[in-house]
Amino acid sequence: MKIKNNFFKIQKNVYLSDILKILRKKNFNKKIKINNISDLATSSKNDISFFNSLKYLYLLKKTKAKYVITNDKYKNIVKKYSKIILVEHVLKSVSLVTKLFYPESLDDAVDFNVTKPLQEKYKKVKFGYNVLIGKNVSIGKNSIIGHNTIIESNVKIGANCIIGNNVLIKYSIIGDNVRVLDCSVLGKKGFGFLPDKNKNYRYPHIGIVIIQDNVEIGCNNTIDRGSISNTIIGKNTFIDNQVHIAHNVKIGNNCIITGQVGFAGSSTIGNNVSIGGQAGISGHLNVGNNVQIGGGSGVIKNIPDNTKVMGYPAKDIRSFIKDIK
Numbered sequence: 465m466k467i468k469n470n471f472f473k474i475q476k477n478v479y480l481s482d483i484l485k486i487l488r489k490k491n492f493n494k495k496i497k498i499n500n501i502s503d504l505a506t507s508s509k510n511d512i513s514f515f516n517s518l519k520y521l522y523l524l525k526k527t528k529a530k531y532v533i534t535n536d537k538y539k540n541i542v543k544k545y546s547k548i549i550l551v552e553h554v555l556k557s558v559s560l561v562t563k564l565f566y567p568e569s570l571d572d573a574v575d576f577n578v579t580k581p582l583q584e585k586y587k588k589v590k591f592g593y594n595v596l597i598g599k600n601v602s603i604g605k606n607s608i609i610g611h612n613t614i615i616e617s618n619v620k621i622g623a624n625c626i627i628g629n630n631v632l633i634k635y636s637i638i639g640d641n642v643r644v645l646d647c648s649v650l651g652k653k654g655f656g657f658l659p660d661k662n663k664n665y666r667y668p669h670i671g672i673v674i675i676q677d678n679v680e681i682g683c684n685n686t687i688d689r690g691s692i693s694n695t696i697i698g699k700n701t702f703i704d705n706q707v708h709i710a711h712n713v714k715i716g717n718n719c720i721i722t723g724q725v726g727f728a729g730s731s732t733i734g735n736n737v738s739i740g741g742q743a744g745i746s747g748h749l750n751v752g753n754n755v756q757i758g759g760g761s762g763v764i765k766n767i768p769d770n771t772k773v774m775g776y777p778a779k780d781i782r783s784f785i786k787d788i789k
Contacts, residue, residue, distance in 0.1 A: 470600075471618050471635045472566045472670050474500065480531070483512065486560050487551055501561050503693040504529060512561065515542050516554040519748055533557050555667070556658050562668045562692065569668035572653065575616035575634065581609075592629065604640065619651075622677070635689045639677035645705075647684045650675070654688035654711025654729060667691060669711060682707065682723070691729075698735065716753070734769065743778075756781075 480496040499510045504520060507513045507529035514533040515524050524532070524545055532546040535554050542548045551557040563569060578596035581589075589603045592611035601615050604623030609615070613631040621627070622640035631644055635651035644650065656667035671690020675681070675697045682705040689695055690712045697703070698717035706724045709715070713727045716735035725739050728747035737751060740759025745751065751767045758774030758781065767773055772781040779787075 469670070469672055471672055472569055475565050475567065478565055482564060483561055484549070486564055487549065487557050489549065489551075498531070501558070501565050501692065502529065504532075506693065512549070513546075514554055514558045517748065533561070556660075558692070559658060559665070559667050562670060566668060566670050569670050570666055572634075575614075577617050578614060610646070616651075628683070636673040636675065638675040639679070639699075641678045642675055643680040644675075645681060645683040645685075648681055648686070650681075650685075650687045651689045652686070654691060656691050656711060656729070671695065671712065673697075676701075676717075679703075685709070688713075688729075693730075704741070710747070722759070 478498050480498055483498060484490060497510065498512050499508060502511045502513055504513050504523035504527040507527050509528045509530055511529050512531045512533065513527060513529035515538055516534065524542065527545065529546055531549055532542050533549045533551055533554055534542045535551060539548055539550055575598050578598045581591050581595055581597040586603055588605035590608045592609060594612045595609050596614045598615060598617030600618045602620045604621060604625065606623055607621060607625040609627045610629035610631065612629055613627055616634035619633050619636050621638045622642065624640055625638060625642045627644045628646040630647045633650045651673045653669040656669060657664045658667060669689055669691045671692055671694045673687050673689050673695045676699040678700045679697050680702045682703055684706045685703060687695060687709045688711040693712050695709065695712060696714045698715055700717055701715055701719040703721045704723040707721055709727045710729040712730040715733040716737065718735055719733060719737045721739045722741040724742045727745045730747050731745050731749045733751045734753035734755065736753055737755045739757045742759055743757050743761045745763045749763060749766055752769035754770045755767050756772040757763060757778060761774050761778040762776035763778045773779055774781045
């Protein structure tokens with residue numbers, strides 16, 4: 465489901481010729497308008513997307529994107545489903561196109577529009593001391609915002625939420641009955657960059673963080689917003705202290721994640737998943753439903769539904785126990 469993103473100002477008059485120009489490709493027909501750059505799953509018919517891994521072939525087959533950026537390795541696959549824009553470096557090209565649509569996407573370090581909240585605007589919200597609120601922030605009734613917390617512009621927080629002390633929330637949409645405990649950071653840009661000889665180039669992050677209803681987020685958690693897609697935490701999921709969730713991660717409903725777990729970017733976690741402390745989930749993986757991952761495990765490949773795993777690399781728990789005997 466595509467969520468309306470009001471956090472980033474988009475250039476409305478972008479044509480295919482503009483995109484081809486910044487990619488140093490042949491320029492033609494300025495009349496072909498491109499509405500947005502999106503991931504394969506949420507693209508509309510006049511959007512541009514990208515493909516650089518067979519892990520996402522199932523999304524390519526369903527995408528509505530009219531144009532897809534890809535490289536020579538995948539061109540024969542992509543052209544079966546969309547018109548291709550052939551490039552040498554896919555992610556570098558996607559970065560350039562993203563900045564074309566969202567020229568301010570890298571200028572987001574500090575929101576200087578934050579001020580002391582007006583009690584007449586938030587009549588049924590209780591604020592602690594030294595709270596700062598940005599423009600167009602929505603907070604539902606009976607919510608509590610703790611001391612020294614900053615909620616930046618356009619953030620939405622539902623009803624009956626408790627936001628702790630020293631919390632920073634930006635580029636996020638939060639549902640009802642959510643608890644965010646002290647010193648957590650939600651919505652900062654992810655750790656995305658492109659190495660190029662002696663300099664690293666920041667990758668723009670235009671996704672957001674979506675926290676669904678009845679979620680609890682422990683102390684000192686960091687949840688990065690998505691690069692192009694969104695980072696999503698599903699309903700009734702509870703997250704312990706000192707957990708890091710990287711960009712584009714999607715965690716399902718009713719999950720239990722204990723302390724110091726780390727999720728690398730673009731992994732998808734199913735429903736009813738339990739993860740023990742200090743486990744690590746590598747990027748671009750799929751963990752199925754009803755999975756149990758033992759503490760200290762390293763998950764480096766997909767985990768099917770209804771599986772118990774442990775160890776590094778994480779394996780079926782019966783095999784793990786047999787190996788250590």
